[in-house]
Amino acid sequence: MLMKCGRCLQQVPLGDMKYAKDGSTLVCMQCRGLTVQEHADAMRYDASPPLSKTGYACTSCGFTFSRANITPKRCPFCAKETIVLADNISSAKLLED
Numbered sequence: 001m002l003m004k005c006g007r008c009l010q011q012v013p014l015g016d017m018k019y020a021k022d023g024s025t026l027v028c029m030q031c032r033g034l035t036v037q038e039h040a041d042a043m044r045y046d047a048s049p050p051l052s053k054t055g056y057a058c059t060s061c062g063f064t065f066s067r068a069n070i071t072p073k074r075c076p077f078c079a080k081e082t083i084v085l086a087d088n089i090s091s092a093k094l095l096e097d
Helices: 036-045 091-096
Strands: 002-004 011-013 017-019 026-028 054-058 064-067 083-085
Touching: none
Parallel strands: none
Antiparallel strands: 002 011, 017 026, 054 064, 054 083
16 A cells, blocks of 8 residues: 655655654655755755657648657557658648648
8 A cells, every 4th residue: 555755745655654753744764864854955956857858740640749768650649650850840841741
């Protein structure tokens, strides 16, 4: 069973939860040893940078979408292999195709 930590709000197994030093809230083992200020600092600096996404467009159906870390082979809407980078497509090219 998963529970939400009272400080970091992450889902943690119940076995990894302990009462906070005030005795009223459940916190995960990672948060239990930290003060509130230390926890706030840790959450601020541990945030990973957002993933950069690449925009794609389908020349068959006109569907546009973005993906991070993968290059799609087929359009997720029409399943045709007519994917191009969104930067390389214009409305005139869509009408032409």
